[in-house]
Each structure stands twice: as structure tokens, then as C-alpha cells.
Amino acid sequence: MSQILLFESVSKTYNLGIGKKRLPVLFDVSFSVNKGEVFGFVGPNGAGKSTTIKLILNLIFPDKGRIELFGKHPGNVEIKRKIGYLPEIPYYYDYLTPYELAWFSGKVAGLDDVNIKKKAEHLFGYFLFEPHTTKKIKELSKGNAQKAGIIATLIHDPEFLILDEPMTGLDPIGRKLVGDMILKFKNEGKTIFLTSHILSDVERFCDTIAIIFEGKIKLLESKEALLKTGNSLEDIFCDVIGLKEVK
Amino acid sequence: MLSRVYPFIKITVLDGIRNRIVIGVIALSIISCLANIVITNLAAQDVGKVAIDFELSTFSIMGLFVILFACGNSLYRDIDKKTVSLAISRAISRKEYILGRFVGYLVTLIFVSFISTIIGLITLYLIKFLHPKHFEQTFGTVILAHLFAFIGFSMLLTVLILFSSLTTSSYTAILLTIMIYFIGNSIGELRDFAESLASVVAGFPESFKVMLRIVHFIVPDLGKFDLKVFAANVLPVDISFIVFSIAYAVVYCMILLLLSMKAFEKREFI
Numbered sequence: 001m002s003q004i005l006l007f008e009s010v011s012k013t014y015n016l017g018i019g020k021k022r023l024p025v026l027f028d029v030s031f032s033v034n035k036g037e038v039f040g041f042v043g044p045n046g047a048g049k050s051t052t053i054k055l056i057l058n059l060i061f062p063d064k065g066r067i068e069l070f071g072k073h074p075g076n077v078e079i080k081r082k083i084g085y086l087p088e089i090p091y092y093y094d095y096l097t098p099y100e101l102a103w104f105s106g107k108v109a110g111l112d113d114v115n116i117k118k119k120a121e122h123l124f125g126y127f128l129f130e131p132h133t134t135k136k137i138k139e140l141s142k143g144n145a146q147k148a149g150i151i152a153t154l155i156h157d158p159e160f161l162i163l164d165e166p167m168t169g170l171d172p173i174g175r176k177l178v179g180d181m182i183l184k185f186k187n188e189g190k191t192i193f194l195t196s197h198i199l200s201d202v203e204r205f206c207d208t209i210a211i212i213f214e215g216k217i218k219l220l221e222s223k224e225a226l227l228k229t230g231n232s233l234e235d236i237f238c239d240v241i242g243l244k245e246v247k
Numbered sequence: 248m249l250s251r252v253y254p255f256i257k258i259t260v261l262d263g264i265r266n267r268i269v270i271g272v273i274a275l276s277i278i279s280c281l282a283n284i285v286i287t288n289l290a291a292q293d294v295g296k297v298a299i300d301f302e303l304s305t306f307s308i309m310g311l312f313v314i315l316f317a318c319g320n321s322l323y324r325d326i327d328k329k330t331v332s333l334a335i336s337r338a339i340s341r342k343e344y345i346l347g348r349f350v351g352y353l354v355t356l357i358f359v360s361f362i363s364t365i366i367g368l369i370t371l372y373l374i375k376f377l378h379p380k381h382f383e384q385t386f387g388t389v390i391l392a393h394l395f396a397f398i399g400f401s402m403l404l405t406v407l408i409l410f411s412s413l414t415t416s417s418y419t420a421i422l423l424t425i426m427i428y429f430i431g432n433s434i435g436e437l438r439d440f441a442e443s444l445a446s447v448v449a450g451f452p453e454s455f456k457v458m459l460r461i462v463h464f465i466v467p468d469l470g471k472f473d474l475k476v477f478a479a480n481v482l483p484v485d486i487s488f489i490v491f492s493i494a495y496a497v498v499y500c501m502i503l504l505l506l507s508m509k510a511f512e513k514r515e516f517i
Contacts, residue, residue, distance in 0.1 A: 014517055017415070057336040060515040077251070080338040087336075091328045095265035096258055107254035108338045136265070 003071070004160050004191045005033040005056065010065030012051055025051045026215045028065070033208075036189040038182070040206030040223075042199065044241060048215045049195045050088070053164055056193070057085060069160075081109045084158030086149055088165040088195075094138035098129065098148035101137065102155045109156030116155065123151045127177055142169040150178060161185065161192045167201060179204070203233045213241045251339050252347045259321070259351025264358055268317040272309050276363040279305040280370035287374050295382035298374045299479040302367045303392050306360075307473070310400040311428065313359050314407060315421055318352045322407070323417035331516055342508045349408055349504060356400055364393045384481050391484060392474035398496045399472030403428055405503035406467065412510040430462065431469035438463045467499055 012026040026048050033039045043049050054060045055067055058074040070079045092101055099120060106116035124130050127147050137145055146169045153161070163182070167175050182205050185192060196202050202209060209226060211219040218240045226236055263269060283301045290297040325331040325348075334344050371389065375382040406427050410420035440446055441456045471492050477484050 054332075054516065057332065059332055059335065060517060075340075077338050077340045077343075080336070083336070085332075085336045087329075087332060089329075091324070091330050092333060093258060093262040093330060094324070095262045100258060100261060104254050104258045105337060108251050110250070110338075 002035045003032050004035055004037075004069070005039075005193065006066065006068040007031050007052070007055075008066040008068075010055060010062045010067060012055065012060065012062055014051075024215065026055075026062075029212070029215070029217055030065075031210055031217060031220055033191060033193055035191055037208055038186050038192040038194060038206045040202040040209040041193060041195045041212065042197070042202055042209065042237065043212035047212045049212060050164070051215075052212070053085075053162060053193075053195065056162060057083075081156070082159040083162065084153040084156065084160070085162045086153040086164060086166055088168060092137045092145065092149065092152075095136055097134050097136060098124075098140070098151060099133045101148055101152045105152040106155040109158075111156055119155050119157070120151065123154060126181070127151060128173070143171055143174055146170055147174060150181075154181070159191065161190060161194075163192060163194045163196075165196055166194070167196065167198060199233045199237060203227075209233070211237060211240045248343060252343045252350070255334060255339055255343065255347035256351045256354065259348055260354045260358075262321065263317055263352065263355035266317050266320065268320060269313060269355065269359055272312050272317070272359060273362055273366075275312070276305060276309050276366055280366050283370055284374060284377075287378065290381075292381055294374060294378040295384040296479045298371055298382070299384055299389055299392075300475055302371055303389070303396065303475045303478060306363055306367060306393060307396055307399075309363050310356065310360065310396060311403070313356055314352075314400060314404050315424065317355065318404060318407060319417060319421045319424070321352075322348075322411045322420065326411060326415070326417045326420075329516060335516075341511045341514075345408060345412070345504060345508045345511050349405065352404055352408075353401060356397065356404065360393070360397050360400070364390070367393070384478065388474070388478040388481070388484060391489075392478040395472040395474045395492070398493065399467075399469045402467040402469065402472075402496055402499055402503075403431070405500045405507070409503050409507045409510070412507040412514065427466055428469065431467045432473065433470065434459070434463050434466050435468045435470035468495070471495070 008030050010026055010029045011024075014023040014025055016023055029048070029052065041049055041052065051060070055062055056069065056074055067074050069076070070082060072079050096104075102120045102123070103116050106119065111119070124133055127150065129144070129147055129151065132140060132144050132148070137148060140148060150166065153163075166178050166182070170178060179201065182192065182194070186205065192205070194202065194205060203223065206223055208220070208222050210217055219236070226233065229236070231239075280302070283298055283305070286301060287294045287298045331344070334347075335341060339347065368386065368389070371386070403424065407420060407424040410423045411417060414420045414423070438459045441451050441459045446456070474484065476482065
């Protein structure tokens with residue numbers, strides 16, 4: 001099985017500015033995501049999930065260790081055409097419309113205008129988003145801005161999806177549509193890196209689950225092996241991070 | 248490369264020209280022109296001079312507002328609200344991001360400058376029509392003054408982009424750009440004075456002269472691009488001055504963009 005993402009002994013410390021403390025956030029983190037795998041990356045707030053995603057996207061650089069995307073350095077521009085990234089907080093360009101945002105994403109990924117229009121119409125239809133396509137993003141609700149972001153993430157049919165809390169702000173219909181979409185991608189053999197605080201979603205979608213806590217991978221196991229223990233993912237999560245009383 | 252930068256330029260322009268600040272600046276430009284018509288009625292013999300001076304000053308302020316508030320606001324969202332990840336998590340390199348932002352803002356500036364210039368020229372024609380005896384100035388120099396002011400805006404824009412690449416807060420970048428704007432507008436005159444005989448009389452120390460030379464080398468000489476005096480007083484503009492100034496601006500912008508790209512390559516978006 002070919003490897004899409006490799007994280008090998010990666011450590012990261014944030015330098016918070018001149019005269020300020022250095023903040024270590026990741027310690028010797030190693031994992032890999034194979035082609036066709038849905039990889040769930042869970043952990044409490046501040047555990048290092050967002051830092052990991054920023055490292056994958058080359059928004060920040062590791063102090064130590066090796067990161068490879070499709071066998072190349074994550075800063076390689078061409079491999080980014082194969083990636084679809086959905087940020088947790090949907091901050092986009094305020095004065096653009098969702099269609100223009102999707103056009104931008106499709107265009108930089110190398111799609112032509114006809115293809116973008118066709119795919120955008122399909123996605124707008126799927127997410128019941130037609131009434132909002134010509135509104136400015138700043139006029140949309142948080143949930144609809146998230147949907148605009150999801151459409152822009154999917155427009156170029158990426159091989160590797162990085163979904164950072166994809167259900168944030170969505171209503172029940174939106175959650176179902178996104179959930180069904182993830183399952184469809186899973187059946188199509190796409191590779192997905194998913195972070196979520198909704199453990200039932202992680203249990204539903206993922207093949208492999210990693211739990212990160214205080215910057216260290218505490219558990220990395222296939223879902224099958226985890227659930228064979230007879231415990232729910234929630235119980236396992238609480239055990240791993242040492243919250244037995246919550247359990 | 249162009250296939251990746253072009254979409255980014257396009258969304259930068261669309262986001263820019265729809266920005267309320269840009270619309271506000273154009274509205275301000277119209278109000279200022281109406282004010283110009285009223286003010287020149289009080290100018291007695293110097294109608295042309297006052298009208299041109301007022302119009303070009305409005306144009307300069309308008310450009311400064313667009314750079315600081317529209318482009319600055321856009322960079323604020325990129326840096327502080329992290330919208331930068333929208334671009335660089337996609338197939339756009341960091342160098343292309345800087346180039347795309349610069350060209351996108353430049354096109355926005357061209358759009359606003361063009362509209363403001365047209366409004367300004369119509370106003371000046373109207374004033375000339377109302378006061379034909381006291382308006383001897385030519386419109387050629389006025390248009391050249393607009394073009395030069397625009398070149399000055401482009402230089403200031405590269406300063407803003409450089410500071411945005413270096414600092415972690417967009418407010419710091421905007422404040423530093425404002426500082427450079429004021430220094431840049433007076434550094435040429437200050438240096439000329441320091442080098443002149445009058446400075447000897449005034450007792451300027453040599454170290455101060457050296458410091459001014461260094462500052463003049465680093466900071467953009469924006470005073471060079473202020474042709475208000477030429478346009479208002481019907482003074483001829485030397486062709487070699489035009490060529491040299493444009494060459495200076497092009498080289499300055501290129502150097503600052505290259506420095507911005509270099510800084511941006513190393514920057515982390517925490």
C-alpha cells in the first residue's frame with residue numbers, strides 16, 4: 001500500500017517572540033497515512049492537532065524529524081494540487097462569493113472554467129447551497145461559510161483530504177451531508193486525515209485512530225483492534241489521556 | 248506559474264474593489280472634488296493653482312487610504328485571521344503569494360486611481376470653465392502628476408508588503424508604513440538641505456549628513472513623486488527626471504518584493 005503522508009520523529013517548539021518563552025508542542029511524533037486510509041486524529045484542545053496539520057501543510061516547519069507528502073517535501077507546490085484542506089475556522093475572503101472561492105480553488109488546482117462550473121453546480125446542489133452562491137461570504141452564517149469552505153475543498157476532487165473539524169457549525173442536515181460525503185470518499189478509496197472532537201464521527205468514518213495528548217502520540221491503532229477490546233472510543237480516549245473519573 | 252498566480256490576483260482584486268473602504272475612498276474623492284469647486288471660488292487670482300493643488304492632495308490622501316486601510320485590512324485578515332492559509336495550503340508557493348498580492352493590490356490601486364483621476368480631471372475642467380481667466384495650467388502636467396503619485400503609491404505598497412512579511416502583527420506593519428510615508432516625503436528635501444551650503448551655515452554635523460544619506464538610501468524618496476508644485480505652477484518637467492524617477496521606483500519595488508519573498512519563505516503561520 002503506498003504511503004501518502006509520513007511523519008517521522010517530528011518535534012516542534014513554538015518561539016513566541018523575542019524575550020518570550022519557547023513553547024514545546026510536539027515531541028517525537030511518528031505516524032503514516034496510507035493510500036485509501038481514513039485516519040482519525042483526536043486529542044483534547046491544545047494537544048497538538050492543529051500544529052500537526054500546519055506542519056503537513058508547510059505553514060510551519062519542524063525543528064526535528066521528517067515529513068513527506070506523496071513522497072515529497074510538504075512545501076512542494078505541485079503535490080498541493082492533490083490536497084484538499086478544510087480549516088477548522090472558516091475565515092475566507094469576506095467580499096468573495098462562494099462560487100468565486102470554489103473557482104479560485106479549482107483554478108489553482110489546474111481545472112478549466114467549464115469543469116469548475118460543472119463541479120461547483122454539482123456540489124452546490126448536493127449541499128443544498130444554491131440560494132447562497134451569489135452572496136458574499138461575510139453575509140453567510142457560520143454553518144454556510146463552512147459549507148462554502150467544504151465545496152472549495154472538494155471542487156478539484158483531491159486525492160488526499162485534510163479535514164479539520166469538518167462538522168463545526170453545521171446543522172443536522174449539513175452534518176448528515178458531510179458525513180455521507182466522507183463515507184462516499186472512503187468507498188471510492190480516497191485518503192482522508194480527519195480531526196474531530198465528535199468521537200462517534202471518528203468511530204464511524206476512520207480505519208485508523210491516533211490519540212495525541214500533550215504533544216505525544218499516546219495511541220495509534222486500527223479501529224478494528226481498538227473496538228475488539230469491547231470499550232467505546234470515548235472510554236478508550238478517557239483512559240489514554242488519564243481521565244478515569246470522567247469515564 | 249502564471250496559471251497559479253492569475254487566480255490569486257483575480258480574487259485579490261475582487262476582494263479589494265468590493266471592499267467598503269475602497270467604495271468609501273471613491274465617495275470621498277467625489278466629495279473632495281465638490282469641495283474643490285467651492286474653495287476655488289474664494290481663491291481670487293490663483294484659481295488654477297489652488298484647484299490643482301487641492302485635487303492632487305486629495306488624490307494622494309486617497310491613495311494612502313487605499314494602501315493603509317484596504318490593502319492593510321486585507322493583510323490584517325491574512326496575518327491575524329490566518330486567511331493566508333487559504334492560499335498557501337493550496338498550489339501557490341510563498342513567492343507566488345507575495346507576487347499575487349502585490350499585483351492584485353496594484354490593480355485595485357489602478358482601478359481606484361483611474362476613477363479618482365477621471366473625477367478630478369472633470370472637476371478641474373469644470374473649474375477652468377467657470378474661471379477661464381485664472382486657470383492657465385496645462386492638463387498634461389496634471390496627468391503626469393497623477394501618474395507619479397501612483398508610482399509613489401506602488402512603492403509604499405511594497406513597503407507595506409515587506410513589513411507585513413516581517414512583523415507578526417498587521418497593526419505594526421501599518422504603523423511602520425505610515426512612518427515611512429512621512430519620512431519618505433521629506434527625506435529628499437532634508438538630504439538636499441544637509442548637502443547644501445545652507446547646512447554649513449546652520450552648523451549641521453557631518454555624522455547627521457551621513458545618517459541622512461543612509462536613510463535616503465533605505466527609505467523610498469516619495470518626495471520625488473510629488474509633482475504638485477510643477478503642475479500647479481506650470482513648471483516644465485525634465486524628461487531625464489521622469490526616466491530616472493521611474494527607473495528608481497521600478498528597482499526599489501523589485502528589491503523590496505524580493506526581500507518580502509525571502510522573508511515570507513522563512514515565516515511560520517502559527
